[in-house]
């Protein structure tokens with residue numbers, strides 16, 4: 001099956017013109033870098049000469065230079081443009097190339113197009129519109145991508161945390177499909193609240209998680225009870241090797257301060273304290289204990305294999 | 314500039330060019346009927362040590378000063394039924410010889426073991442009487458054939474080892490390859506190359522440029538690499554780098570750098586240079602190794618500077634094919650024990 005798509009694979013600021021960045025998403029091992037003009041490129045992290053990861057090399061004017069024998073690859077086409085010691089009149093055959101992937105930057109993420117077809121204009125992170133300070137990060141978690149997405153519906157409290165907020169697993173309705181994502185809301189309370197959350201008549205907070213039907217772009221929002229967004233996060237996710245999942249994220253705090261927000265939440269906000277954490281270490285027993293509930297819809301909606309093994313030269 | 318004359322190309326017919334495009338599977342070479350230098354002589358005492366060739370265990374110890382190589386541990390296996398293999402003909406003991414400061418153990422059919430097939434190493438004393446500082450053990454995180462390929466490959470030095478070995482700028486640089494059914498020999502002759510940093514800073518070579526010739530003679534079955542670099546002005550740095558195939562993922566190298574004729578401190582520093590160079594090599598061969606396991610329809614691409622390496626690959630494939638067909642005898646063109654001092658350029 002061919003389901004081409006954009007995958008956000010890195011934060012823009014993590015990709016530079018000095019040190020190539022190795023990433024693994026959707027089972028592809030890629031290397032990202034920029035030229036001196038700031039344009040970002042993605043190549044397969046494998047030199048066609050002797051299969052060494054190109055990420056061990058360095059960025060030079062002509063592209064990315066492999067660290068083993070110095071073959072140099074053009075970022076846009078992947079073509080090998082230089083083999084050291086060749087005479088100037090000795091051309092390198094065009095089929096001497098590393099696989100190159102289309103790249104599009106937007107919303108603070110470097111996106112790479114996987115699969116066939118003409119890349120879309122729209123990016124999966126387009127609904128992330130930050131204002132003010134952003135809180136960012138990246139990690140690899142010890143959980144498969146499909147399970148990570150499933151847990152994002154069944155129990156996001158295992159994967160991330162909003163400061164001074166306790167999520168509940170009382171789902172507010174069923175999973176609905178909106179803009180290519182499965183969306184689910186659940187009640188949440190301030191941790192300052194004395195009574196257990198089951199004594200609450202109406203939840204003061206809502207956590208909305210949105211999990212992609214295709215690709216890896218997750219969105220998480222903390223909303224007030226009247227559905228005003230308080231904190232928004234875009235989390236890019238994708239399968240890394242050995243059943244792990246690559247993540248990188250950006251998030252920000254909206255201008256609105258809910259009337260019932262506790263003092264410590266307001267103070268943290270004034271001091272620009274991190275308003276959320278995305279867990280790098282995930283508690284296996286907590287994940288194992290999650291009941292399979294809304295994620296049942298995900299298994300049905302999300303085709304098991306999205307990216308075909310691309311044809312190669 | 315490199316130039317790779319294809320002097321011997323005609324002697325092998327038209328097959329190579331086509332064959333070289335085939336994928337190569339360095340991880341699968343398990344070549345038999347050869348002597349492997351499994352240990353430095355000085356590492357062997359009465360207490361057994363363990364070595365591995367491919368998956369085959371070798372326990373080594375001395376009895377009355379003489380080396381023993383067995384496929385069982387002499388103390389641990391008392392009273393148990395031993396599972397003895399064809400590698401010892403059911404006797405449990407491998408053929409073993411001590412020479413050049415190494416313990417050489419036979420891997421293959423023990424009836425075929427012949428000390429005349431031990432490689433000739435003209436720069437090492439037969440009785441192994443050589444100072445301990447010349448000997449070191451390094452480990453490669455790759456199968457032995459990939460490690461050998463790294464050694465035969467000259468073009469990576471300018472990138473991976475530029476700070477130790479020096480840049481590739483010279484007046485002329487000629488690389489030649491010769492081979493038999495059992496060996497590959499690569500000779501590099503360089504005129505007026507900037508003096509290698511180690512020669513300058515440790516070796517006290519004051520000249521700005523030097524000529525050098527480096528001969529590398531590889532025994533294909535055993536990965537025994539006999540290397541003779543000669544620097545003028547400068548020194549000879551003859552060395553033995555035998556890659557012991559410790560399975561499909563790792564190789565072990567008990568090296569000897571015979572620098573006894575060079576002045577101090579160069580004499581002492583040079584044998585240790587592998588501790589600097591080898592991690593650099595490991596940084597590439599280590600990730601490389603797993604990628605030669607993957608069934609990959611994409612064949613490696615070559616430049617003309619890879620001639621020694623592609624020749625090595627081709628000769629290894631040929632040898633592996635012969636052995637797969639049950640032919641273990643040494644070809645008529647190959648005499649592992651022949652005198653190679655002329656080939657190494659030692660007599661010039």
Ligand code: FES
Nearest residue numbers: 047049050066069
């Ligand atoms: S492996 Fe990349 S240039 Fe040789």
Ligand SMILES: [Fe+2]
Nearest residue numbers: 463469474594
């Ligand atoms: Fe090297």
